[in-house]
Amino acid sequence: MTPRDDAPGAAPGAGPPAMLEIRDLRAGIDGREILRGVDLTVAAGEVHAVMGPNGSGKSTLAGVLAGRDGYALTAGTVRYDGRDLLQLGPEERARDGLFLAFQYPVEIPGVSTVNFLKAALNAVRAHRGQPALDALEFLALVRDKLRLVEMDESFLRRAVNEGFSGGEKKRGEIFQMAVLDPRLAILDETDSGLDIDALKVVARGVNALRDGRRSFVVITHYQRLLDYIVPDFVHVLADGRIVRSGDRKLALELEQKGYGWLEGATARP
Amino acid sequence: MSEATTGIEQLANREYRWGFVTDIESDTLPPGLDEAVVRRISAKKDEPEFMLEWRLEAYRHWRTMREPRWANLRYPEIDYQAISYYSAPRSGGAKPRSLDEVDPELLRTYAKLGIPLEEQKLLAGVAVDAVFDSISVATTFRDKLAELGIVFCPFSEAVRDHPELVRRWLGTVVPATDNFFAALNSAVFSDGSFVYIPPGVRCPMELSTYFRINAAKTGQFERTLIVAEAGASVSYLEGCTAPMRDENQLHAAVVELVALDDATIKYSTVQNWYPGDKQGRGGIYNFVTKRGKCLGRRSKISWTQVETGSAITWKYPGCILQGEGSIGEFYSVAVTNNHQQADTGTKMIHIGKDTRSTIVSKGISAGQGQNTYRGQVKVLKGADRARNFSQCDSMLIGERCGAHTFPYIDVANPTATLEHEASTSKIGEDQLFYCRQRGISNEDAVHMIVSGFCKEVFRELPMEFAVEAQKLLAVSLEGSVG
Numbered sequence A: 001m002t003p004r005d006d007a008p009g010a011a012p013g014a015g016p017p018a019m020l021e022i023r024d025l026r027a028g029i030d031g032r033e034i035l036r037g038v039d040l041t042v043a044a045g046e047v048h049a050v051m052g053p054n055g056s057g058k059s060t061l062a063g064v065l066a067g068r069d070g071y072a073l074t075a076g077t078v079r080y081d082g083r084d085l086l087q088l089g090p091e092e093r094a095r096d097g098l099f100l101a102f103q104y105p106v107e108i109p110g111v112s113t114v115n116f117l118k119a120a121l122n123a124v125r126a127h128r129g130q131p132a133l134d135a136l137e138f139l140a141l142v143r144d145k146l147r148l149v150e151m152d153e154s155f156l157r158r159a160v161n162e163g164f165s166g167g168e169k170k171r172g173e174i175f176q177m178a179v180l181d182p183r184l185a186i187l188d189e190t191d192s193g194l195d196i197d198a199l200k201v202v203a204r205g206v207n208a209l210r211d212g213r214r215s216f217v218v219i220t221h222y223q224r225l226l227d228y229i230v231p232d233f234v235h236v237l238a239d240g241r242i243v244r245s246g247d248r249k250l251a252l253e254l255e256q257k258g259y260g261w262l263e264g265a266t267a268r269p
Numbered sequence B: 001m002s003e004a005t006t007g008i009e010q011l012a013n014r015e016y017r018w019g020f021v022t023d024i025e026s027d028t029l030p031p032g033l034d035e036a037v038v039r040r041i042s043a044k045k046d047e048p049e050f051m052l053e054w055r056l057e058a059y060r061h062w063r064t065m066r067e068p069r070w071a072n073l074r075y076p077e078i079d080y081q082a083i084s085y086y087s088a089p090r091s092g093g094a095k096p097r098s099l100d101e102v103d104p105e106l107l108r109t110y111a112k113l114g115i116p117l118e119e120q121k122l123l124a125g126v127a128v129d130a131v132f133d134s135i136s137v138a139t140t141f142r143d144k145l146a147e148l149g150i151v152f153c154p155f156s157e158a159v160r161d162h163p164e165l166v167r168r169w170l171g172t173v174v175p176a177t178d179n180f181f182a183a184l185n186s187a188v189f190s191d192g193s194f195v196y197i198p199p200g201v202r203c204p205m206e207l208s209t210y211f212r213i214n215a216a217k218t219g220q221f222e223r224t225l226i227v228a229e230a231g232a233s234v235s236y237l238e239g240c241t242a243p244m245r246d247e248n249q250l251h252a253a254v255v256e257l258v259a260l261d262d263a264t265i266k267y268s269t270v271q272n273w274y275p276g277d278k279q280g281r282g283g284i285y286n287f288v289t290k291r292g293k294c295l296g297r298r299s300k301i302s303w304t305q306v307e308t309g310s311a312i313t314w315k316y317p318g319c320i321l322q323g324e325g326s327i328g329e330f331y332s333v334a335v336t337n338n339h340q341q342a343d344t345g346t347k348m349i350h351i352g353k354d355t356r357s358t359i360v361s362k363g364i365s366a367g368q369g370q371n372t373y374r375g376q377v378k379v380l381k382g383a384d385r386a387r388n389f390s391q392c393d394s395m396l397i398g399e400r401c402g403a404h405t406f407p408y409i410d411v412a413n414p415t416a417t418l419e420h421e422a423s424t425s426k427i428g429e430d431q432l433f434y435c436r437q438r439g440i441s442n443e444d445a446v447h448m449i450v451s452g453f454c455k456e457v458f459r460e461l462p463m464e465f466a467v468e469a470q471k472l473l474a475v476s477l478e479g480s481v482g
Helices: A058-066 A090-095 A113-127 A135-148 A166-180 A196-208 A223-227 A248-257 B002-012 B035-044 B049-063 B090-094 B104-112 B119-124 B142-147 B155-161 B163-169 B180-188 B429-437 B442-458 B463-477
Strands: A018-029 A032-043 A047-051 A072-080 A098-101 A108-112 A184-188 A215-220 A233-238 A241-246 B026-028 B087-089 B126-132 B135-139 B151-154 B193-197 B206-212 B223-228 B233-241 B248-251 B254-259 B264-271 B283-294 B300-307 B312-315 B318-321 B327-336 B341-344 B347-350 B356-365 B370-379 B387-396 B402-411 B417-426 B479-481
Touching: A018 A058, A018 A215, A032 A047, A032 A058, A032 A072, A032 A215, A032 A241, A047 A058, A047 A248, A058 A072, A058 A090, A058 A098, A058 A184, A058 A215, A090 A098, A090 A113, A090 B429, A098 A166, A108 A113, A108 B429, A108 B442, A113 A135, A113 A166, A113 B442, A135 A166, A135 A196, A166 A196, A196 A223, A215 A223, A223 A248, A233 A248, A241 A248, B035 B049, B035 B180, B049 B163, B049 B180, B142 B151, B151 B155, B155 B163, B155 B193, B155 B223, B163 B193, B163 B223, B180 B254, B180 B283, B193 B206, B193 B233, B223 B233, B223 B264, B254 B264, B254 B300, B264 B283, B264 B463, B283 B300, B283 B327, B300 B312, B300 B341, B300 B442, B300 B463, B318 B327, B318 B356, B327 B341, B327 B370, B327 B442, B327 B463, B347 B356, B356 B370, B356 B402, B356 B442, B370 B387, B387 B402, B387 B442, B402 B417, B429 B442, B442 B463
Parallel strands: A047 A215, A047 A233, A098 A184, A184 A215, B126 B206, B193 B223, B206 B233, B223 B254, B233 B264, B248 B283, B254 B283, B264 B300, B283 B312, B283 B318, B300 B327, B312 B341, B318 B347, B327 B356, B341 B370, B347 B370, B356 B387, B370 B402, B387 B417
Antiparallel strands: A018 A032, A018 A072, A233 A241, B026 B087, B126 B135, B151 B193
């Protein structure tokens, strides 16, 4: 794939079939419009970075794609593998291979990570028509995936995200992603609050899951993460729209110039 | 929260599965209560004179008492003259000596309830006493227990066969005049379970009683007494269910526990009386007095309760920590859904030196349920170095339910240490979304979150009952979460 500077988020012409197609998506919360016509197309195997300043709508985009409650969807379409994504409940999207790595992973006291993840994986497997894994098979799988994010087994017995450090939470998200084996992973500011070592671990985990088929939408404020997870495309979200798309060089340019030079550039010719 | 609420509510709206009525001939006294009724109950049970006198004294005292109204509960006036105070399956009158003599219809009822009456359950290590309406119908494994000197039998039989034990301990923890409902129970109780563990004996199996109210317009007033002699230990579990009926039924039980030196009693309850329908019609009024006395040094009494049923729950299982170094524990999960109301908690009375108590209470409210924790920790003057830890957590599911906490702390000894923690949380939209984003259904997510919330209590239950309790919790919250 070659990056296309000229058409923000436009469909790739002769590339692989689109996994995710967002067209003129408008969504708001409490009567305020936050996404004001987002277009974005992600083909299988591609890694797209969505960058933008605070308040540009990045997390709203992630929330709408994953099916979080509370957003008013006012216009536009989202097709995932040709299906109308917005008609599906969050668990259906998840079982269909859409994974969101949360910016703020949620604590669930008293529920062990291993039980939580087993319930999740078996729900996903049931949807795929696969039999549930028994305890031993499951343990073998998760052990393997734990290594990916350099976490030890004691992590499995701890309650979901409870008392985790910021870095543990984020690594935990990547670990869960590895276990659930999604087709489209959305990483919502996975780099926020991470020191450089944790960032490298997370990035290594993500890179190990790049297999030419799985797609990623990496949402981030800073280009730093993109030094380690090298995207195929970079988009700039500002004021609820994608105002510029390009390749990695765009991210570096942003780092130098900040977002200011792009804001107000929303009215694209 | 709206979608979440709907789902929680759908969960809660599944039907009560134990609501069937067994078609069985009963010997039932007409409604009403006077001295003659008390005498008839005593006569039907062939009781010795001391029992009758005890009942009559209780009855006379009860007449001077007024129903307590301090609890955070709303219900119409109870007409005590409209209730029948005795009902027994007719075949039960013949006092079956073995399971073969029990009315097969009754056994089928217990089979429906999933109660392990059959001898094969010996392997599961559960001995069962079953109380149907007012009468104890079958007690399993008695012979095996008798070899160890353990008495596990219907209360009425204990009165007949072990009058000296009954006379010695009855009313020593919950006196006949203790409170309105305890006095009523003392006057009219018709059966219950009696357990006696001789010195130094560890009861080798879980003892269990299942209570079932079947007859209409009947109150159930069972009485349980457990005595663990020095160095003895026992784990006891009670379960309860009732048919679905439009009118409310009264259940006023009394449980007394006595632990001597170094004895341990673990008492677990899975209470699933009919809670009433979604509009709040029908359901059991559950007014129960449960108390344990740690009479001996280093004795220990532990209450674990999972309360999912009843329209009204009024119960405060407590411990009198008299023996030096004795330990009291209370672990509770109380669920109120639809129009259920619960006012429940515990009393820990520290009398002896170096006594310790632990209270862990988890209240879950859904629908329009109202859940009140009411607990008292009292440290008397002589209770040097007494310690208490209390933790009261409430979880709210939906917008229309309520959680209330009333801790009473009363300390008369300066060396005592008390800790109290309390929290109220809403089942988080964030938690539900997180689970669903991983592919877990809303219903499963709610069960998972609620079970996690209750974990500290469930792990106190004997294992097979912990599984049962989790299922029950799931059922009682069905329809409450979305």
